Amino acid sequence: MSLSEQEIIRRDSMHALRLMGIDPYPAEGFEVTHTSTAILEQFPDNPEGFSAVRIAGRLMSKRIMGKASFAVIQDSVGTLQVYISRDDICDGEDKSMYNDVFKKHLDIGDFIGVSGFVFTTQTGTTTLHVKELTLLSKALRPLPIVKTDAEGNVHDAFTDPEQRYRMRYVDMVVNPQVKSVFIKRTQLMNSMREYLNAKGYLEVETPILQPIYGGAAARPFKTHHNALDTTLYLRIANELYLKRLIVGGFDGVYEFSKDFRNEGMSRFHNPEFTQIELYVAYKDYEWMMNLVEEMLEKVAIDVTGGTKVQVGEHLIDFKRPWKRFTMFEAIEHFTGVDISEMDEHALYKAAKEMKVHIDASTMGKGKIIDEIFGEKCEPYLIQPTFITDYPVEMSPLAKKHRHKEGLVERFEAIVNGKELLNSFSELNDPIDQRHRFEAQLELGKRGDEEAMVLDEDFLRALEFGMPPTAGLGIGIDRLTMIMTNSNSIQDVLFFPQMRPERS
């Protein structure tokens, strides 16, 4: 490993500190009395009680003017200016603490702890006058230095997406606003937990390593268990396990599920992603629509402070009630064509006329309808909208519609032109479920790599009886993108998947 000049200088500083008897990585903790923002908020109105303040954080800038200096310390919530004068931090005639330790051997990025009193400078900045300074941890690599001038212009921003995603720790240090996205992500999940717990539903955990993957149409990651000498798959969904729990007698269960799909990556797709799935017994999809509206309205308020959320150029309002269309209504609304009575041949012709890309050899009726909807309707549905009643071919785990032939009781919510969640009245007829699995097996034989596999144990569970149940899955990453106005899934994942770094 070859070191840059600046890395060598910092290692030299570290050795020089050791020779002076200063441990660059001391073991003892540093007691903190305030955060930076607490001082900035409280001191101007209430200056008493700030005569012995201790804060700790990273040294982010040094401005040395002879025997006095200003520096900026960044802690977990913000930054605070500190004032350091030579004669205040040095004992008697020995000025090395200032001249050597602070001026020469402390670098931007080092963790320090300081104690002193708070005052206001001539230019009106709340500042900590340092009486004692302690090195807490030495940084051996230089941080990118981002500066903001008096007009608010940012200089030398750390913006290269690859570097930011690969070194998220650096990204968060120099772009502190990044942390707020992840704080909101956690608030969002907490908000859902509160809502669902208040309704009495149970948060559960189900297997990630599964001998038979199921619950979605996707290609899985495959792995091997040595002791059992058997193939296992990383889950693509947890749906079938949660339904087993409904069979077992729980009324409502949910899980924040890390799922894994071995497919392409994009602005909306990471190989591992998070969904919440919820199953409630004795309910149907109509009931679930009302729950979704209520829950997501609450989430928007909890995370953003209101029901209206700015996403790109759109202001999206999660206030109840949301618009509801059947899929056929939506297609008629956007294309002027009523396809509800068409057979496969007529559908094919209609799709052609709409210039929707169709592959007649592999696409059945349901798939064509889905394509038309995906191209002609979905991108234009910006405000939260429920789309209901999907073709049965696309939904092997959903119950057939109580009135409408060829459809299932299913809905999705489209927000900002993208599908955000998926729900249905769960199929609990074990005979019908077996037929649906068999139809999937046929698709698999014809080369559909995303066709579902038959899960004999799940069918056994259904044969013991599952009450009527409403199920729901929400993409947490995509919901977080909307609630934080993020353009890419990578911006809402701490560590998005990246190609391995070359060494």
Place this chain on the structure above:
RNA sequence: GAACCCGUAGCUCAGCUGGCUAGAGCAUAACACUUUUAAUGUUGGGGUCCUGGGUUCGAGUCCCAGCGGGUUCACCA
């Protein structure tokens, strides 16, 4: 998988139709400076111009291939 764009100092970037020893700001090193704030002033150091070929008297610049990244599309809930 496809198209387009990008890769120059630790960071952000400039470098024209190919032409002296490859530049700036910040960072860094040295000196000065006890209320500054993108602190300032003076003086230094720092480069495999992504990699490998090719064209040329001469390549950071043009061509080809590769590697890495980005954007859009396709696939995909």
